Amino acid sequence: MASAAAVATLGLIVYEIVFGAWPAIQKFGLGFLTSSSWVPNREVFGVLPFIVGTAASSLIAILFAFPLGLAIAIFLSENFLPLPARQAVRFVVEMLAAIPSVVYGLWGIFVVIPLVKIFGAWAVSVFHGVPVLETLFAPPAYGNSMLTASIVLALMILPTLTAISRNSLTAVPKTLREGAYALGATRWEAILGVILPTAAPGVVAATILALGRAMGETMAVAMLIGNSSRLSWSLLSPGGTLAGLLANQFGEAEGMQVSSLMFAALILVVITLLVNLLGEAVLRYTQKQTAGIN
Amino acid sequence: MNFTKLVLVVGSAVAGIASQSSAQQLSGAGATFPAPLYQRWGVEYNKAHPDVQVNYQSVGSGAGVKNFTAGVVDFGASDAAMSDAEIAKVAKGAVMIPATAGEIVYAYNLPGVPSLNLSREAMAGIYLGTITKWNDPAIAKANPGAKLPDLAIQVAYRSDGSGTTYVFTQHLSAISKDFNDKIGTDKSVTFPVGVGGKGNEGVTALVKQSPGAVGYVEYGYAKGNGLSMANLENKSGKFVAPGIQSGVSTLANVKLPENLRIWPVDPEGATDYPIASFTWLLLYKKYDDAAKLKALKDFVAYGLTAGQSLSEELGYIPLPAPVVEKAQAALATVQ
Numbered sequence: 185m186a187s188a189a190a191v192a193t194l195g196l197i198v199y200e201i202v203f204g205a206w207p208a209i210q211k212f213g214l215g216f217l218t219s220s221s222w223v224p225n226r227e228v229f230g231v232l233p234f235i236v237g238t239a240a241s242s243l244i245a246i247l248f249a250f251p252l253g254l255a256i257a258i259f260l261s262e263n264f265l266p267l268p269a270r271q272a273v274r275f276v277v278e279m280l281a282a283i284p285s286v287v288y289g290l291w292g293i294f295v296v297i298p299l300v301k302i303f304g305a306w307a308v309s310v311f312h313g314v315p316v317l318e319t320l321f322a323p324p325a326y327g328n329s330m331l332t333a334s335i336v337l338a339l340m341i342l343p344t345l346t347a348i349s350r351n352s353l354t355a356v357p358k359t360l361r362e363g364a365y366a367l368g369a370t371r372w373e374a375i376l377g378v379i380l381p382t383a384a385p386g387v388v389a390a391t392i393l394a395l396g397r398a399m400g401e402t403m404a405v406a407m408l409i410g411n412s413s414r415l416s417w418s419l420l421s422p423g424g425t426l427a428g429l430l431a432n433q434f435g436e437a438e439g440m441q442v443s444s445l446m447f448a449a450l451i452l453v454v455i456t457l458l459v460n461l462l463g464e465a466v467l468r469y470t471q472k473q474t475a476g477i478n
Numbered sequence: 479m480n481f482t483k484l485v486l487v488v489g490s491a492v493a494g495i496a497s498q499s500s501a502q503q504l505s506g507a508g509a510t511f512p513a514p515l516y517q518r519w520g521v522e523y524n525k526a527h528p529d530v531q532v533n534y535q536s537v538g539s540g541a542g543v544k545n546f547t548a549g550v551v552d553f554g555a556s557d558a559a560m561s562d563a564e565i566a567k568v569a570k571g572a573v574m575i576p577a578t579a580g581e582i583v584y585a586y587n588l589p590g591v592p593s594l595n596l597s598r599e600a601m602a603g604i605y606l607g608t609i610t611k612w613n614d615p616a617i618a619k620a621n622p623g624a625k626l627p628d629l630a631i632q633v634a635y636r637s638d639g640s641g642t643t644y645v646f647t648q649h650l651s652a653i654s655k656d657f658n659d660k661i662g663t664d665k666s667v668t669f670p671v672g673v674g675g676k677g678n679e680g681v682t683a684l685v686k687q688s689p690g691a692v693g694y695v696e697y698g699y700a701k702g703n704g705l706s707m708a709n710l711e712n713k714s715g716k717f718v719a720p721g722i723q724s725g726v727s728t729l730a731n732v733k734l735p736e737n738l739r740i741w742p743v744d745p746e747g748a749t750d751y752p753i754a755s756f757t758w759l760l761l762y763k764k765y766d767d768a769a770k771l772k773a774l775k776d777f778v779a780y781g782l783t784a785g786q787s788l789s790e791e792l793g794y795i796p797l798p799a800p801v802v803e804k805a806q807a808a809l810a811t812v813q
Contacts, residue, residue, distance in 0.1 A: 221668070222668055223662075223667070223668050224664050224665070224666050224667065224668075225662045225663060225664030225667055226662065297687065298687075301688075323630075324630050324632065326632065326673055326688075327687060328673045328675075328684065406637070406676060407676065407680075410673040410674060411637030411673070411674030411675070411676070412672070412673060412674060413668050414668075414670070422672075422673045422674070428637075431676075432637045432639070432666075432674070432676060433638065433639050433666055435537065435538040435540060435541055435638065435639060436538050436539065436540035436541070436638065436640060436665045436666065437540065437639060437666075438540060441666075
């Protein structure tokens, strides 16, 4: 009964969004996804910069969070530290998930932005003239930029990534670990050669789910990313995400702008649904794989 | 036994709530810009009239107009006065009453430059992205004595849809044909340069954080946060500093039409500050509840008279006397 209600709610949400987006879908069609100009007063709408911004900020966040999260997960699944210490670290990492998004945004404004500005000024001068890096770190170096948002996003998705990876690592059967050690492997050979490959699908699932979380993140990103509707290759430039676009403009939108924002919402829902479904599928597959080993 | 206790507790709670609702409740929703003032009016009015409670939700001009049109609030508020088409959609008819006014300033962050004159060319050029450095000749021309640094201009704008953006872009569109063609007037526009902050607070924060930043904010926010404000060139060619005096000067020279809907888009007086605008309270022409009607009219009358003395303290421009008279006349048409 309850699960039917949940499914029905999801269906209703999607139906309402499509219904609201219909005028924009009819007017712009797929060009909406490839056009770069978002000009409300001229009724020209295109969300390419926001799709790119959503993808870029999430992927860069994963780039930062993945090594860190995996390292923490390995640390927590092995006995480098006594159990109480491990539990304390695990608790702290999971507490990161309890911090509200707005608080992350505020922290980002007061702590991360000044640091990124210093880094940005250094990067612009050092990478000037270097082929690829020059475009990635092009002046002017803003504080509210893609880089700032990605750093804070990385911290926000860290708990998800760490928790699920840790679960996958501890789910590796004892027989495999003991077998590795019995064959004379050192601790790190066991971790890198046996445990990690076995847990790999679970870690991949964790990453995909963390990616899904990053794509939907609204408040913190809107406060830090600079909210610009221009497409730019530089990490130090402001950008925009679909979620941020909706949060910023929905309140005052009228007419075709509302439909376009609903269309953007539809795109966001589809992307995050697909990413999350993929993550769940991989996770399901992993559990089936490791359940058989004994 | 337990059930009886439960009934007693719930019963007393309901009685408590019921006794509160004997107070007259006035609910309004709309613009965020005048929200601090309206909420203060509500508090002060409630002190004098404990049986009237005013509840104002600052949800934005657009949402305020939507709520007002749908009839879910007693009064609305909007920085952008309703158009004829919008008024036609209101079943009970709409009366627009200017309640207070504000100025939009160019807040800037340039240590060592306490006073800055911006010509009309500079005002538009900064937001068009054609003027990119503070020591550009277009800016230096108007500031012969100042030491303008060779610093990039970091432009800040509103990322959310806002009446402030509307008034700001309306003025720049009037003074610069380029701006009108490339950017235009709306509650949210796409600027070719700069970073977006959410709300007046967001833009204020952006300006405060970066040396070389400039952003458009309401006068109250700039003053309250200690931001430097530029002197803007008006139509007569004079550089006018933002402040209560210059704002009142602009508004007093405005000729209010019958429906009290006017935008002083490009004021002509010598002492007029170029970017100032009213914000309106939206009332229905007809109210069915007599007690509510009386309380509401009394509250708005308070706002138009004694309430105006609170404006300066909170950073708003008090309405000039001729405007107050016309507003009171409009209030009298509400039945």
